[in-house]
Amino acid sequence: MIVYGDHKQMQSAQLVRGSACKAAEHIADMPSGIERHAALVGLFIRASELVQGLADAEFEANGTDRNSPQRIAGANLLVGLARHVGRSWEAGFTIDGPVEADVPRILAELECDGDILTGSAEGYAHYALYPESYFVAARQSGLDANTCVIGIRSIGLGLAAMVAAAIGAPAPVSVRPTGHPFRRRLAADPELIGGWMTKPSARFAIVDEGPGLSGSSFHAVVAWLQGLGIDAGRIHLFPSHLGGPGPEASADSREAWRVCQKHTADFERTFPAGSAVPTLRNWVARTIGSTAASLAETSGGEWRRLHYHSQDHWPPVHRGFERRKFLASAGREKWSVKFVGLGEIGMHKAGTAGRLHDAGFGPEVAGLCHGFLVERWIDGTTLDRARLSKEKVVAHLARYLAWRAANLPASEPGASLEALADMAVRNTSEALGERRAAELQNWFSNQASPKNMQRVEIDGRLHPWEFILSRGGTLIKTDALDHCRSHDLVGCQDIAWDIAGARVEYSLSDAATAALCKVVEARASRPVDANLVHYYEPCYLAFQLGLWSMALRSGDDREQIRLAAAARRYTAMLLRFLDTQGHLRPFEQDQSSRRSISASFSRMAATSSR
Template identity: 30%
Template sequence: MVIYRNYKQTKKTSHQIAIIEKLVGMAMPTRPDFYDIAISLMIECGELETGITDYFCTDKDLINPQIEVCRSISMEAGAVIFSLWSEGVFLIDRWLNIKKSLSILKQMQLPEQITLNVPEGFVFYGLYPEVYLEATSEFIKEMKPEKTLVIGLRSIGTVLSALIGAHLQSVGCVVKTLTVRPRGHPFNRFLVLDEKIKNMIRQSTGYYVIIADEGPGLSGSSIGGTLSAVKSLNVPSNRTVIFPSWLPSGERFISENARVLWNDYKKYTGSFENQWILNGKLERNLQKRLVYEISAGMWRSRFITEPSDFPPVHPHHERRKFMLVDNSEEKKNRWIAKFVGLGKYGASNVERAQKLAEMGFTPSVDQLCNGFAVMPFVEGNVLKASDLDESLIDFVKKYLLFIQKTMGASLQVSYDQMFEMIYTNVKEGMGENWCRCLEKFTPETSSLYEEVAVAIDGRMMPHDFLKTGDRFVKVDHIEHHSDQFFHGVQNICWDIAGFFVEFELDRRKREHFLENFTSIDSFVNKRQQFFNIAYLAFRLGYVSLAADSLKGEPDAGRFEKLRKKYCTMLKNELTEL
């Protein structure tokens, strides 16, 4: 099943350097948001290094002068964050070293453009770099290292390895550091290294070799392939350690190599709770008191009375969220803080959200701090599909028309990629015979698909709408146009399809609803059938994988129920082609 996409973007190298230079120019530690600026700087430096390194390392990982300068820039940014976080001290010399190194880099031969891979942990999964400082502290305390070689797995490992290296340097440890890109099939990754890097690893006698990554993922193969490469270069397992983001048993890794190697190596991890919650750091920064967490579906028991009405939730796919209250005794306002992304990613999501709030469609965003958007808690009833009425239809019409008119964006998924997703999910979810219906798509379908992309809502589920008094409010609206899932930015017909499917509108209501869009899109009726099929195929893929991965959990049964619903609806749509 296809449910994810590889989120990449191409950018001029000069533009990326200019972004970093602008952040370097914001060296004002007295600013209340200065730590967030420093985090943005570290992420942008990591993206520059990753893009340039990938450009020079198309066939194998190597080290050249350009890569070395980029590595030094990331290390300086890592040192700034380590000092700010651990000691509350701003290292102005390290900050200015970034500027000097950028000047050197600009004199070198560089690619005109680089490809940037989104650092998924920092953007989608609420992975905070500071947890790796906790892991490093534990490693230092236990192993007392004198020499280390830190290997970061690109993309996000670029930043993580720099931060780990900076921490180790602060205690006098000799640090060598580099980044590598695991290659090959996602379930069977391996490294291809040039002789200089191989010798660097071979000659690390007396060093601890640290492998830093945001994983492991479902397969475990990126870390497994890196362990195999290091092992083949005669580094013993008792001198190799892993810095992952979490500690699975390894028994369910798809990669056999990862399953075999995982438990042979020592691992160090930190936790968001230790670094941000238990020490009160997040509360102080938000200037509000944390009452309880509502992540991973925990919000359902708080806001929905009957468990039988709970929508299914995959806990790994929900953003971290907290209920907050004002610190002041005089004020008792309630707030929700939701993770929306670090750096520019969170800022872009909030900018879009504020436009929606100004029109009264969604809650306003009071602040963006440390990757969390803080919004006033809205009292209201969570909707069900059976709550559909003309007033809700009118609200959704106005909401989607506003997005259509004001949220223009660049399409991120080509027609060929979309068709491949549909074909794969139909084949795996319903059988190959149903794929024959897809032959009825024509070249016109392709041209209709690729027109007029917008930053859609992406979540038109009934439980993402509230009825408060005599009005409706859309929630869970901030980031789904830019999350890790397949659709990304799309034609507004994707959201229309979501509304039709999730609220189970009949044909008459669908036709009447589409009439509102014909004045700005004369092809909307032709376009909509394709998007109904695309949406259903995506959702079928998602709920199928979710049901399979949550076997034995109550939500598995809820997802299974949706799988049957989407299958039936998709068959009906395909039959009508």
């Protein structure tokens, strides 16, 4: 089923370079500490986006990966920045002052005419992948300067620079595997690794995040090297984990993974307790102003233990989409600590979190510490266990969604309506068969083009267990930052997506849905297209069906039961939609229903004004 997606956008290379130059200037004035180190890593990530984007532009023009003066200069820039990051890490974040003069000089000399394709690297944005970890892994690998380092673009190019800097190797080369996601291939000039092939003692390091579902990117580079006569015993892999390729891996990919040496360092090995390098506990303690802070991990759905008395009431979790989370305690004070992203994306989410709190929808924000957002822990009852009338819930949803529609315009792309429809048809086909998929395809083809579509940073996750009714009676939204920037297909959409999600998750009638649309429209001072809500509904159902069905591939027996129940629920709702679609226009009913819409709107508007 289709669940994952990758949202890229074209940006001016000059603008990307300009933002990197400004970041370098800002670092020069910062005192030593975790904030300066985080800013340095942010600069490294931004420069990596620029260099990989320029390399990809050359690849598109040439049809193959080959060396060029521009690529060599970019790789040298990244190795220089990687050394800065490595030194800052080794010194426990005690270094201050500007970056070396070579950094702004090389940045200025890069040819940045035209646009490049950029996007948030998944590991940095979602999976708590720290470039410092590759520095540590390389230091512990036993490799030395006699190593040809190869980065797999996009994120692998910057990570390869970290490896090269750690072992004193020459600047890395990079490649872009292409083709089907599960069967990647390389188009690379052998001269890319030039004289390395004539050095029998040389070793080769392949660097990337992953492996993912198939491990085909790693395998593509291994196969390319072996085709050039490099024995597998000389090939070393630097992945982000040692779990191996996923269920879509070919036999050749699994064999390559088995025979090649692998080196990795997780977060705990990178920032270990008892070393000169401050740990996450130290970062959080400094942020909340308490040296007595302790941390307990709540990742992978463990947060449910804090909100539910019995596992029988636990909601399902998709561990693949769970971020690293911790509960920080300092006396009677408790704080939620969640990974939200390194560099610009983390800072953006922290800013959004502060605005959500100021508007009354989110927890109090203590601060951002090198990718982790610290917010006050909310003691209370999750909405799925709270006794709150549907009318009050819908009134709160109206205020919340209207605020997002008015205040969070999208700066990043999301899936097109055509892509969402294709996903819905594909997932329906796999779950319900070709006949029902054809019905849905026909339904989409008969829908009018939506009007006034305005992309915003949607919530994307309005399930009842995502809200907490505090002890003071305030309804607080948790995890309100990530889902429009998650590693999935949807991305930023019109607020109508969240209205469709609310309709599904709270079983809203046509009257209640129409009332919700009207209140959002009035409070946000922008139109809400009921036809777009209607269009989104089967897309939302099919996406949720795919999400929970895919999650069934992992989890213990009790989790499997919860996941299967979620998948069945969305399957049943999608079937109901298909069975009733076409009988009524969206949210149009008889006269009594229209009176109900008017009454609901009046009640919600009155509640919203308080």
